[in-house]
Amino acid sequence: MRASASSATPASPDAILIRRTMTEIEPVADKVTSYFYALLFVQYPDLRALFPASMDTQRDRLFKALLTAAQHVDDADVLTAYLANLGRGHRKYGTLPDHYPAVGECLLAALGRYATSSWGPETEAAWVRAYTAISQIMIDAASADEAVAPAWWHAEVVSHELRTPDIAVVTVRPDQPYPFLAGQYTSVETPWWPRVWRHYSFASAPRSDGLLSFHVKAVPAGWVSNAMVHRARPGDVIRLGAPGGSMTVDHTTRSGLLCVGGGTGIAPLKALVEDVAEHGIHRPVEVFYGARSDHDLYDLDTMLQLEKAHPWLSVRPVVATGPAARGGTSSETGQLPDAVRQYGPFQEYDAYLSGPPGLIRSGVDALVGAGVPADRIRHDSVEELVAAGD
Numbered sequence: 001m002r003a004s005a006s007s008a009t010p011a012s013p014d015a016i017l018i019r020r021t022m023t024e025i026e027p028v029a030d031k032v033t034s035y036f037y038a039l040l041f042v043q044y045p046d047l048r049a050l051f052p053a054s055m056d057t058q059r060d061r062l063f064k065a066l067l068t069a070a071q072h073v074d075d076a077d078v079l080t081a082y083l084a085n086l087g088r089g090h091r092k093y094g095t096l097p098d099h100y101p102a103v104g105e106c107l108l109a110a111l112g113r114y115a116t117s118s119w120g121p122e123t124e125a126a127w128v129r130a131y132t133a134i135s136q137i138m139i140d141a142a143s144a145d146e147a148v149a150p151a152w153w154h155a156e157v158v159s160h161e162l163r164t165p166d167i168a169v170v171t172v173r174p175d176q177p178y179p180f181l182a183g184q185y186t187s188v189e190t191p192w193w194p195r196v197w198r199h200y201s202f203a204s205a206p207r208s209d210g211l212l213s214f215h216v217k218a219v220p221a222g223w224v225s226n227a228m229v230h231r232a233r234p235g236d237v238i239r240l241g242a243p244g245g246s247m248t249v250d251h252t253t254r255s256g257l258l259c260v261g262g263g264t265g266i267a268p269l270k271a272l273v274e275d276v277a278e279h280g281i282h283r284p285v286e287v288f289y290g291a292r293s294d295h296d297l298y299d300l301d302t303m304l305q306l307e308k309a310h311p312w313l314s315v316r317p318v319v320a321t322g323p324a325a326r327g328g329t330s331s332e333t334g335q336l337p338d339a340v341r342q343y344g345p346f347q348e349y350d351a352y353l354s355g356p357p358g359l360i361r362s363g364v365d366a367l368v369g370a371g372v373p374a375d376r377i378r379h380d381s382v383e384e385l386v387a388a389g390d
């Protein structure tokens, strides 16, 4: 979380033109992205096979990516980091350098059609420059990544444990080593919904046996989550993309860790606790684990066992309704951010937030209120979480 340079320094002429287009198309974003994909698939029918059967989430993602790029167009560091990650992430879709000009041509045609008052030769030229730069960063990052990592991994389900009627702990064995850091996430594609990818955090620090675990909650209309909870069985093979996310432990400091997790958001926090334990330098770790009710604290036993084993760890279950859970350093009823506010001070802590988007948003405010400096609060991108929730 850092401020964009573009908010502090005057915007470049290209940035002004690009943002003008974005402002104009924002109210009709659905139409622009539908037109873009329709044009792309008519002009370049071979590209249809790279996309999922249903394009709903995809349309939204394209617009958000454009918006992010437009916001940071003058901030080379942020833009490059974002686009390089996007370029690497596109390898699993089978994206090739040749595809970029086709996409650019259809994108500009769609923007020109809907941004009627801001479009003209100058604006078009600004978009051509921006798109050329964007695609080059993505192509270069993908090509550099090819030398060091596969485009995707196959992983076989080796165990599937239903913890509640709609939450499963799924453990998989990747077909080749899968390097990642505790606190990161990956993208998952199931055999039942080809080319539909969703993000899930790793529920453990890297293990010596190479196995990876995920906590998945089946949500209404969630294709991948329902398949993972209700269909996947040992022997099924899923695909994994590259690891991502910066919710990782800074092992160069001895600061405490304040971990606030709601629902299946406890998964990466458990991984962080294991990471601190394995590192051997014992720092205070405070975990606030929230759920709607006692029954929804599906991983409380594991967290309490960790608490028993590690004197530097405090686990505080927080339930929104019903009787407070038994166990832990303390046990609360109410909303997670309110529970965190009762404790502290946390000035000397690095904070980690994980869970539903609403919790991330209100949690950041609560943590700042509890004295945690904003630049020491880590969480995954709320946009990605929205996509992960279905």
Ligand SMILES: NC(=O)C1=CN([C@@H]2O[C@H](COP(=O)(O)OP(=O)(O)OC[C@H]3O[C@@H](n4cnc5c(N)ncnc54)[C@H](O)[C@@H]3O)[C@@H](O)[C@H]2O)C=CC1
Residues within 6 Å of the ligand: 185, 201, 217, 261, 262, 263, 264, 265, 266, 267, 268, 289, 290, 291, 292, 296, 318, 319, 320, 334, 335, 336, 337, 353, 354, 355, 356, 357, 358, 359, 362, 363, 379, 380, 385, 388, 389
């Ligand atoms: N890396 C991450 O941030 C991860 C995020 N998730 C996300 O976590 C979510 C888990 O869903 P569920 O288990 O159904 O969670 P849930 O809806 O049952 O909520 C869990 C907890 O968060 C609190 N909460 C929810 N919305 C809140 C708000 N607006 N303000 C304050 N507190 C709020 C609830 O009171 C409860 O304590 C999914 O959206 C999933 O995508 C899951 C794993 C990792």
